[in-house]
Amino acid sequence: MVGMPYFTDTEQLMPSALNMKRVSIKDIAAKAGVVPSTVSLVLNGKARQMRISAELEERVKKIAEEEGYMPNQTAVSLRTGRSKLLGLIVEDISNVFFASLAKIIEDKANERGFKILYCSTDNDDEKGNDLIKVLHNRGVDGFLITPSPGMQKEVSRLIAQHKPVVLMDRYFPGLSGAYVLADNYSGVADGMKHLLDKGYRNIGYVTNDLGQIQMIEREKAFTDTMGRFLEAPDQKILRLPYHVPTAEAVEMISSFLKENTDLDAVFFATNYLGIFGLESVGQLGLAVPSDLAIVCFDDHDIFRLMVPGITCVRQPIEEIATAAIDLLIRQLEEDETIGEDMHQFKLPSLVIRNST
Amino acid sequence: MVGMPYFTDTEQLMPSALNMKRVSIKDIAAKAGVVPSTVSLVLNGKARQMRISAELEERVKKIAEEEGYMPNQTAVSLRTGRSKLLGLIVEDISNVFFASLAKIIEDKANERGFKILYCSTDNDDEKGNDLIKVLHNRGVDGFLITPSPGMQKEVSRLIAQHKPVVLMDRYFPGLSGAYVLADNYSGVADGMKHLLDKGYRNIGYVTNDLGQIQMIEREKAFTDTMGRFLEAPDQKILRLPYHVPTAEAVEMISSFLKENTDLDAVFFATNYLGIFGLESVGQLGLAVPSDLAIVCFDDHDIFRLMVPGITCVRQPIEEIATAAIDLLIRQLEEDETIGEDMHQFKLPSLVIRNST
DNA sequence: TTTTTCATACAAATCGTTTTAAAAGTATTG
DNA sequence: CAATACTTTTAAAACGATTTGTATGAAAAA
Numbered sequence: 023m024v025g026m027p028y029f030t031d032t033e034q035l036m037p038s039a040l041n042m043k044r045v046s047i048k049d050i051a052a053k054a055g056v057v058p059s060t061v062s063l064v065l066n067g068k069a070r071q072m073r074i075s076a077e078l079e080e081r082v083k084k085i086a087e088e089e090g091y092m093p094n095q096t097a098v099s100l101r102t103g104r105s106k107l108l109g110l111i112v113e114d115i116s117n118v119f120f121a122s123l124a125k126i127i128e129d130k131a132n133e134r135g136f137k138i139l140y141c142s143t144d145n146d147d148e149k150g151n152d153l154i155k156v157l158h159n160r161g162v163d164g165f166l167i168t169p170s171p172g173m174q175k176e177v178s179r180l181i182a183q184h185k186p187v188v189l190m191d192r193y194f195p196g197l198s199g200a201y202v203l204a205d206n207y208s209g210v211a212d213g214m215k216h217l218l219d220k221g222y223r224n225i226g227y228v229t230n231d232l233g234q235i236q237m238i239e240r241e242k243a244f245t246d247t248m249g250r251f252l253e254a255p256d257q258k259i260l261r262l263p264y265h266v267p268t269a270e271a272v273e274m275i276s277s278f279l280k281e282n283t284d285l286d287a288v289f290f291a292t293n294y295l296g297i298f299g300l301e302s303v304g305q306l307g308l309a310v311p312s313d314l315a316i317v318c319f320d321d322h323d324i325f326r327l328m329v330p331g332i333t334c335v336r337q338p339i340e341e342i343a344t345a346a347i348d349l350l351i352r353q354l355e356e357d358e359t360i361g362e363d364m365h366q367f368k369l370p371s372l373v374i375r376n377s378t
Numbered sequence: 379m380v381g382m383p384y385f386t387d388t389e390q391l392m393p394s395a396l397n398m399k400r401v402s403i404k405d406i407a408a409k410a411g412v413v414p415s416t417v418s419l420v421l422n423g424k425a426r427q428m429r430i431s432a433e434l435e436e437r438v439k440k441i442a443e444e445e446g447y448m449p450n451q452t453a454v455s456l457r458t459g460r461s462k463l464l465g466l467i468v469e470d471i472s473n474v475f476f477a478s479l480a481k482i483i484e485d486k487a488n489e490r491g492f493k494i495l496y497c498s499t500d501n502d503d504e505k506g507n508d509l510i511k512v513l514h515n516r517g518v519d520g521f522l523i524t525p526s527p528g529m530q531k532e533v534s535r536l537i538a539q540h541k542p543v544v545l546m547d548r549y550f551p552g553l554s555g556a557y558v559l560a561d562n563y564s565g566v567a568d569g570m571k572h573l574l575d576k577g578y579r580n581i582g583y584v585t586n587d588l589g590q591i592q593m594i595e596r597e598k599a600f601t602d603t604m605g606r607f608l609e610a611p612d613q614k615i616l617r618l619p620y621h622v623p624t625a626e627a628v629e630m631i632s633s634f635l636k637e638n639t640d641l642d643a644v645f646f647a648t649n650y651l652g653i654f655g656l657e658s659v660g661q662l663g664l665a666v667p668s669d670l671a672i673v674c675f676d677d678h679d680i681f682r683l684m685v686p687g688i689t690c691v692r693q694p695i696e697e698i699a700t701a702a703i704d705l706l707i708r709q710l711e712e713d714e715t716i717g718e719d720m721h722q723f724k725l726p727s728l729v730i731r732n733s734t
Numbered sequence: 735t736t737t738t739t740c741a742t743a744c745a746a747a748t749c750g751t752t753t754t755a756a757a758a759g760t761a762t763t764g
Numbered sequence: 765c766a767a768t769a770c771t772t773t774t775a776a777a778a779c780g781a782t783t784t785g786t787a788t789g790a791a792a793a794a
Contacts, residue, residue, distance in 0.1 A: 046780060057744050062782055073741055095516045096461065097780035099452045100749050107495075116481035118474065125472035128498060137516065139463075140496050142484060160451045160493065300683050324680045327656050402750060413774050418752055429771055453750035456779050 045089045053089070054082045061086070065093070099161055108350065109157035110140040111150065111167045113191075119293065119320060119339065120168065123190065126343035127166060134351055136163070145232060145264055147172025154180065164350045168192055171234060186353035188346045192236050193365075200353065202346045202366045206236045206319075209335040209370035210243035213289060213317045216333070218251050220378055222287040222315055226258040228275060228299060229291035240291050240319060258282050262295065271295075275302040279314070286315060287378070293320035296332065300324070316377040319370075331375030338368045401445045409445070410438045417442070421449070455517055464706065465513035466496040467506060467523045469547075475649065475676060475695065476524065479546065482699035483522060490707055492519070501588060501620060503528025510536065520706045524548055527590060542709035544702045548592050549721075556709065558702045558722045562592045562675075565691040565726035566599035569645060569673045572689070574607050576734055578643035578671055582614040584631060584655060585647035596647050596675060614638050618651065627651075631658040635670070642671060643734070649676035652688065656680070672733040675726075687731030694724045 047065075051058040061082055063072050069079040085091075099105040108131055112120040120142075128138050139157055143150035150173045157165065164186035169177055174194045180187050181199045193201035217225055227244045229237055241259070248257055260278040262271055275298055279285065290296035296318030308314045310330055318325060318334045325332035345366050352360050403421075407414040417438050419428050425435040455461040464487055468476040476498075484494050495513055499506035506529045513521065520542035525533055530550045536543050537555045549557035573581055583600045585593055597615070604613055616634040618627055631654055635641065646652035652674030664670050666686055674681060674690045681688035701722050708716050 047782095048780080058780085059745080059782075059784095060743060063743095066782080068783095072743085075742065078743085092511070092515045094456075094780050096452055096455045097749090098782080100450075100456050100751090101780080101782050103749075105452065114481065115471075115484065116474070116477045118472070118477070121472045121474070121477035121480075124477075124496075125470065125498060128471065128496070132497075137495055137497070137512070139493055140480075140484070141488075141493070142481060155448070156493070159448045297679060297683065304683070304685070323653060323678075324683055327653065327660070327680055328684065329660070404750080414750085415752075415754095415775080416773065419773095422752080424753095428773085431772065434772085450750050453779090454752080456749090456781090457751045457753085459779075 044094070045091050046094065047091070050082065050086050050089060050091050053085050054078075056082065065091075103161075105161040105163055106136050107160070107162045108136050108138050109153075109160075109162040109165045109167075110138050111153050111157070111165065111169075112140070112142055113145055113168050113170070114142045115140055116142075117294070118322060119191075119337070122339050123343045126340055127347050130344060130347040136351075143168075143170055143173075145170045151176045158185070164188075164354055166190060166346055166350060169194070171232070186350055188350045188353070190342060190346050192234050195235065198364075200349050200360075200364045202342050202349065202368065203236060204337040204342065204370045205367040206239040206370075207243040209319060209337070209372075210240045210289070210291075211247055212370070212372045213319070213333070213335045214244060214247035216372055216374065217287050217289070217315065217317060217378060218247070220315070222378075223252060224256070224258075224282075224284050224286045226260065226278070226282060226285045226288040227291065228260045228262065228278070228288060228295050230264050230295065231261040232264050237291060244289060258285060262298075268298065268301075271298045272301045272305070275299055276306055279303075279306060279308070287311075288314060288316055290316070290318040293318060293322045293325075293334075296320070296334070297322065297324060300328070300332070310377050321373060325373075325375065328377075330377050333375045333378040334373050335370045336373050337370050341368045400450070401447050402450065403447070406438065406442050406445060406447050409441050410434075412438065421447075459517075461517040461519055462492050463516070463518045464492050464494050465509075465516075465518040465521045465523075466494050467509050467513070467521065467525075468496065468498055469501055469524050469526070470498045471496055472498075473650070474678065475547075475693070478695045479699045482696055483703050486700060486703040492707075499524075499526055499529075501526045507532045514541070520544075520710055522546060522702055522706060525550070527588070542706055544706045544709075546698060546702050548590050551591065554720075556705045556716070556720045558698050558705060558724065559592060560693040560698065560726045561723040562595040562726075563599040565675060565693070565728075566596045566645070566647075567603055568726070568728045569675070569689070569691045570600060570603035572728060572730065573643050573645070573671065573673060573734060574603070576671070578734075579608065580612070580614075580638075580640050580642045582616065582634070582638060582641045582644040583647065584616045584618065584634070584644060584651050586620050586651065587617040588620050593647060600645060614641060618654075624654065624657075627654045628657045628661070631655055632662055635659075635662060635664070643667075644670060644672055646672070646674040649674060649678045649681075649690075652676070652690070653678065653680060656684065656688070666733050677729060681729075681731065684733075686733050689731045689734040690729050691726045692729050693726050697724045 047058045047061050051061045054061065060074065063069055064074060064079050064082040065086060110124060110127060115121055115124060124140060131138055139162060141153045143153065147170050150170050154176045165180060166188050167177065168191040169189055177187060178197055187199050189199060189201035191203050193203060229241055245257060262274055279302065288299060290299050299316065303310060303314060310316055316332055318332055321334045321336040325334050349363065403414045403417050407417045416430065419425055420430060420435050420438040421442060466480060466483060471477055471480060480496060487494055495518060497509045499509065503526050506526050510532045521536060522544050523533065524547040525545055533543060533555065534553055543555050545555060545557035547559050549559060585597055601613055618630055635658065644655060646655050655672065659666060659670060666672055672688055674688055677690045677692040681690050705719065
């Protein structure tokens with residue numbers, strides 16, 4: 023400590039809680055009368071291997087315990103190149119779907135000693151790409167991403183650099199990386215079959231204009247089903263702009279419904295669209311399901327509690343999150359048996375309520 | 379580079395994207411023909427101050443730009459002791475209230491160059507305390523916390539160590555630290571006054587059993603209002619255990635309502651309790667508001683979309699989040715004028731719908 | 735007794751930065 | 765012309781850990 027008189031003698035004798043420095047490996051080493059590297063070896067379980075005496079091992083462990091020593095994770099990261107940090111990039115953390123994903127992922131990650139850095143892209147490609155760079159630069163060990171279309175290049179760069187990545191909810195068809203998502207096609211197909219079974223024939227479809235793969239697959243299931251089961255399907259599709267205020271979106275849905283009075287059912291492609299739709303239906307004073315039947319992709323508390331309850335296609339959120347984090351951690355641990363599980367589609371379930 | 383033949387010559391000439399190392403300050407220095415410290419000074423805007431020639435400054439900046447250099451944040455953190463990381467500890471990230479807080483906080487933090495490490499306590503004191511330690515150990519620059527009661531000691535330790543901390547949604551009355559939350563008392567008082575104005579007299583109250591300060595203040599507003607305006611108030615209060623499955627909670631509310639058939643209104647102390655309540659009311663087939671009026675603390679999409687809409691006391695989430703992050707960043711920047719703003723109560727607003 | 739071998743712990747390099755002190759060269763002054 | 769003062773850049777230490785190679789002494793083998 024020569025040349026570093028941070029404390030006066032008195033202060034050193036009575037270190038107040040206020041200026042107490044965090045205890046480092048040097049402090050432990052000093053207290054144990056050994057050198058820091060010895061402490062490191064002991065605390066990392068390499069005492070046996072390095073033939074450190076059992077007596078010393080015990081002493082060091084005891085002191086570390088007493089002093090409440092925790093290795094400075096920043097220093098560990100710098101030295102080892104592993105941060106025990108995972109980057110979670112979602113569309114919008116305040117959306118229930120993503121927030122639920124985030125919760126499950128957090129729990130599973132914590133079990134394995136990982137912490138989560140989260141970010142929302144708001145479906146902005148540039149923001150998403152920036153986030154990848156920033157998180158990468160912060161040394162996250164791996165990524166969980168619900169990418170927007172313009173993120174393909176950055177994502178593939180990560181994969182090329184062998185950074186562990188798992189995509190969720192969307193994927194890039196051309197890309198070899200891992201992904202986990204609901205089987206959107208079969209989900210919508212199930213919902214559509216249910217509507218047709220119930221006798222609905224003039225079915226409208228409300229989606230957004232983002233052109234994301236999962237939305238395209240849902241829409242394809244809609245048009246395919248209509249085409250297969252109806253002779254001359256008159257497909258009414260509304261594609262709402264993504265960045266539009268709630269009130270305006272509701273207005274657009276109302277116009278759509280008023281222009282297509284022959285519709286007897288509407289399929290909403292996401293839960294937030296469904297919620298807009300409910301608001302619109304309420305304003306127009308339409309009775310559900312007698313005037314108009316409703317099915318929605320994604321469940322929501324609202325759909326369960328509404329009277330009538332809203333029939334929906336529920337994504338297996340827990341399954342998706344669990345599979346995604348497992349896949350990511352297996353990549354981190356360089357599990358070679360991962361190949362066949364790289365691409366997972368989880369089956370959604372149809373929840374039939376009184377809106378159909 | 380003598381003694382470090384990481385690449386063969388051929389590889390060096392053709393660095394594939396696969397094994398390309400991240401570009402470090404050394405690389406920039408080598409390319410510019412200077413020493414790393416010079417690069418650091420230039421890139422940190424200290425060129426002028428250190429009298430580095432304008433010519434060299436330009437050259438270094440250009441090369442850094444071309445090479446897409448970003449300082450390794452882990453190394454920066456270790457060296458400077460500042461991580462540009464904020465720890466966000468909430469009760470449950472999958473709850474809309476906290477997820478909304480998280481989104482706003484994320485946005486504001488990003489504007490200032492901070493990233494967020496989030497964690498959920500699930501109202502488990504031990505977990506919460508662990509999280510504080512772990513995040514502290516990871517070098518977060520400051521904390522935003524919705525603490526559970528058992529976290530007081532750890533929180534006060536942070537404050538004693540002059541770690542910037544802002545509590546949200548709850549606080550510890552004895553503690554000097556900063557906090558921002560809704561004015562729970564006046565929120566419930568407003569809601570109660572509204573019920574009394576509408577003529578309801580037999581009002582029940584449903585809360586949880588956590589004993590958190592915000593819940594206590596809400597309950598106190600209920601009992602005070604009842605006491606002040608009614609002569610012999612017969613206060614019916616149900617305190618639901620926190621860790622109880624949904625179905626069971628709904629069942630308990632139903633029992634409560636069946637045991638107190640004289641109730642003409644119920645006040646729910648949080649949105650998730652309100653949602654349980656709606657489910658119970660639905661099961662019992664009670665008409666709202668003719669059989670039973672409902673007011674809920676915290677708004678929710680459901681309350682707006684339900685028929686009838688549910689009257690609620692809406693917390694100013696955006697205001698709370700904005701104030702909290704501002705307060706935190708002011709602490710980080712050692713703003714001395716912070717004293718008077720340390721404790722902020724934001725006024726909730728009464729949203730009157732058709733359930734009353 | 736001298737040389738090997740083992741057991742044990744230490745020393746030093748390293749990760750990628752920042753920051754302070756020092757050095758080298760040029761210009762100015764007395 | 766020597767001393768002083770600037771300019772400009774470099775060198776080295778530090779942050780807190782991990783990891784590899786080395787040093788030391790004692791016991792075993794020659």
